[in-house]
Amino acid sequence: MAKNETGTTSSDELIARLREQIIELDEAGVEATTLAALDAGAPAKQIIAEGLGPGMESVGKSFEEGEYFVPELLLSARAMGKALDLLRPHLEGTEGTSPGTVVLGTVQGDVHEIGKSIVGIVLAADGFEVHDLGEDVPPQDFVRKAMEHGADVVGMSALISLAVSKMAETVMMLKESDFGGQVIVGGAALTHESAEGIGADAFAADAWEALRKVRSLVGGLAT
Amino acid sequence: MKHDWRASVERMVLTMAGEQPDRVPLTFLASEDIGSRISGLTVREMMSSPEKLADISIDTCEILGADVASVVANPYCGPWEGLAFAKANGLGDQFEWKDYSSPFIREGAVCSAIPDVEQLEIPDHSRVEPWPTILKASAIVAERTGVPANFAPSLTWSSIQMLRGSQAYLDVIENPEFLLALCEKIYASQWDYYEAFCSAVGKPFFMFNCQYGFNRTMLRFEDAWRFEGQFVNRFCKQAGLKLAIHNCGFDPYWNEMVDRHTAEGVDVIMVNGSHPLELDDWVAFREKYPKITIMGASLFVNGELENGRPGDVKKRAKENIERLGPYGRFVLSPVCCMPWRVSLANILALREAVEEYGRYPIARS
Numbered sequence: 018m019a020k021n022e023t024g025t026t027s028s029d030e031l032i033a034r035l036r037e038q039i040i041e042l043d044e045a046g047v048e049a050t051t052l053a054a055l056d057a058g059a060p061a062k063q064i065i066a067e068g069l070g071p072g073m074e075s076v077g078k079s080f081e082e083g084e085y086f087v088p089e090l091l092l093s094a095r096a097m098g099k100a101l102d103l104l105r106p107h108l109e110g111t112e113g114t115s116p117g118t119v120v121l122g123t124v125q126g127d128v129h130e131i132g133k134s135i136v137g138i139v140l141a142a143d144g145f146e147v148h149d150l151g152e153d154v155p156p157q158d159f160v161r162k163a164m165e166h167g168a169d170v171v172g173m174s175a176l177i178s179l180a181v182s183k184m185a186e187t188v189m190m191l192k193e194s195d196f197g198g199q200v201i202v203g204g205a206a207l208t209h210e211s212a213e214g215i216g217a218d219a220f221a222a223d224a225w226e227a228l229r230k231v232r233s234l235v236g237g238l239a240t
Numbered sequence: 241m242k243h244d245w246r247a248s249v250e251r252m253v254l255t256m257a258g259e260q261p262d263r264v265p266l267t268f269l270a271s272e273d274i275g276s277r278i279s280g281l282t283v284r285e286m287m288s289s290p291e292k293l294a295d296i297s298i299d300t301c302e303i304l305g306a307d308v309a310s311v312v313a314n315p316y317c318g319p320w321e322g323l324a325f326a327k328a329n330g331l332g333d334q335f336e337w338k339d340y341s342s343p344f345i346r347e348g349a350v351c352s353a354i355p356d357v358e359q360l361e362i363p364d365h366s367r368v369e370p371w372p373t374i375l376k377a378s379a380i381v382a383e384r385t386g387v388p389a390n391f392a393p394s395l396t397w398s399s400i401q402m403l404r405g406s407q408a409y410l411d412v413i414e415n416p417e418f419l420l421a422l423c424e425k426i427y428a429s430q431w432d433y434y435e436a437f438c439s440a441v442g443k444p445f446f447m448f449n450c451q452y453g454f455n456r457t458m459l460r461f462e463d464a465w466r467f468e469g470q471f472v473n474r475f476c477k478q479a480g481l482k483l484a485i486h487n488c489g490f491d492p493y494w495n496e497m498v499d500r501h502t503a504e505g506v507d508v509i510m511v512n513g514s515h516p517l518e519l520d521d522w523v524a525f526r527e528k529y530p531k532i533t534i535m536g537a538s539l540f541v542n543g544e545l546e547n548g549r550p551g552d553v554k555k556r557a558k559e560n561i562e563r564l565g566p567y568g569r570f571v572l573s574p575v576c577c578m579p580w581r582v583s584l585a586n587i588l589a590l591r592e593a594v595e596e597y598g599r600y601p602i603a604r605s
Binding site: 086087088089091095126128129130134152178185205206207208210211213214223 | 271273338341342344345347409412413414456458459463488489490517541542543546547576577578579580581
């Protein structure tokens with residue numbers, strides 16, 4: 018790694034290193050480099066936008082191309098999560114930080130959490146304010162939390178086919194409530210067609226499709 | 241009309257032998273939800289005695305028009321192994337009953353409470369409920385219908401995920417030795433289940449096993465083999481059983497699974513899956529593996545069944561029958577458990593479809 022005139026690594030170089038460390042699943046390195054980048058004066062928003070975010074996008078590409086699998090996704094997401102924890106205090110009060118607020122959860126009757134957790138990390142990496150409600154979330158909790166956080170988007174996951182009934186009920190309750198946002202769903206129990214069938218506004222097959230769709234949904238709301 | 245179970249058995253036996261029965265058989269994975277819908281009882285009530293569970297199971301299968309009689313309490317990859325493990329380890333309070341749908345245990349709760357695999361107690365399947373109830377109900381159903389009971393263990397990824405939770409995926413990279421030790425524990429538990437099954441029901445003809453690790457979106461094939469496939473393969477050889485593979489995931493490694501099990505000395509006789517959704521892929525599978533029965537194919541529970549009308553369901557069933565039925569060794573099946581949103585009219589449309597389109601001989605389309 019090149020050093021500048023004062024013998025220290027520039028923030029741009031640190032951010033580039035961070036991107037590589039996310040791709041290489043180097044969790045300890047990501048933490049150390051995030052702190053170093055902050056020390057070097059890099060704004061938290063830039064560290065996310067130019068280092069962590071592109072790193073996660075590259076991980077997503079490797080996943081889509083069959084080079085990475087869920088273990089690698091989780092490791093990169095965990096590294097990303099730790100970096101975000103370090104950056105969060107530096108983001109507070111920053112105007113225009115978040116493109117939107119997303120409430121996420123696995124629907125009632127299903128306890129699988131991996132998919133929606135990775136979606137949460139990827140959205141957070143993109144600057145979204147994410148509220149993860151966990152697993153086995155009853156429909157009324159989705160509605161209450163969506164209202165409480167002023168969510169732009171509610172994201173729901175269901176891996177088992179039996180849980181889709183509760184997902185449909187949740188979508189219906191959200192649409193009937195004063196929640197004015199949109200709903201995206203995902204998980205192995207669904208397809209584009211079935212998502213449409215239960216009244217969702219969008220479907221995503223993986224975390225990166227979820228990111229693209231949420232960006233689009235929020236963009237649509239803004240207009 | 242009284243269900244003719246003898247005809248159903250004959251239909252299944254001939255189909256799996258590669259001969260043509262009177263028509264394409266129909267099966268369902270009868271879960272707690274559908275049993276609850278048919279009986280009007282909560283899951284706890286249904287499972288309050290083996291006789292009641294057996295009655296409801298037979299009623300359910302007959303109403304649906306199934307050619308396989310099974311207990312409406314999923315033995316495979318379902319919640320009951322989780323409950324038995326929880327009870328055996330003093331964690332029964334981690335289990336959540338639901339009134340009219342399948343209960344579950346919180347993923348990872350057991351291994352969080354007992355992090356040392358060596359300390360993890362294996363349930364005694366002949367004593368720890370609900371297994372004695374399920375096994376006795378299975379024996380009653382088999383005796384009353386003449387349909388051999390389905391031996392469906394939980395080897396291994398579905399059990400791993402239930403016991404260890406998402407942490408298991410990190411273990412694949414960070415802690416593989418721990419994961420292998422957990423696999424051995426699950427193997428020992430499933431062997432205990434096998435012995436209890438043989439004692440209560442009799443020796444099974446084959447083993448019907450979920451292999452959820454084998455999905456391209458989840459694990460590398462070699463990792464899936466390491467933490468799941470090799471245990472299934474070893475179990476089949478140790479018990480002298482042929483193998484039927486269930487996988488209703490997004491993108492199963494079907495060909496690779498079949499090839500590896502075969503190369504390692506296990507006879508794969510049936511695959512049970514809904515993906516890939518393209519029928520062409522299943523036709524290609526049929527051509528490549530003419531002696532393997534396909535149960536399911538492109539009949540996705542959360543597709544037409546959940547969101548369509550009976551006519552849509554029949555159309556999809558007809559396509560499946562016309563493309564796969566003529567070759568034999570095909571069983572129409574929705575593959576996965578049916579949620580409440582699947583109307584009974586849509587379920588019964590399958591029964592109509594096999595009668596209308598599934599009579600042999602079926603012209604090749």
